[in-house]
Amino acid sequence: MTVYYRSRHVVITEKLVKVRIDHGWRLWVVAELRGCTVQHDDLPWTTGLWALGSSAIVVGLVATRLGGWALPLALIVFAVAVAVAIIERRRARARSCSELRATYKGQDVVVFELPRHEFDAACRGLIRAIERREDAKS
Incomplete structure (x- = not known):
């Protein structure tokens, strides 16, 4: 067979x-x-984007209030959030059936x-x- x-x-x-x-x-x-x-089973577009939204708020608040050395730190936090969102999106895509x-x-x-x-x-x-x-x- x-x-x-x-x-x-x-x-x-x-x-x-x-x-x-x-x-x-x-x-x-x-x-x-x-x-x-x-x-x-399509993925919702919002998967992992909560990290981007919340980190964008943090970046905006920190950058406007502190300035100086805090701005690069806030950008690093934002970059980490982007990486987390990308990883979460890939994991969700792998789990979709x-x-x-x-x-x-x-x-x-x-x-x-x-x-x-x-x-x-x-x-x-x-x-x-x-x-x-x-x-x-x-």
């Missing part, structure tokens, strides 16, 4: 989609999946949910499996 995609959580073959769940595996028959759709939904035997189901960096490859594997089944019918 040809395997089109394999990870710790999902295995896609020409006949089955195996998805790891808490106590084993859930199996989906590829031929029974209809109307596949993708739902992305996408779902593949389909109709299976008349019911709407979530076939699998994976992080973005794995999701595209799994979808390509499923597309190849479906195309292979259609080619075999012809």
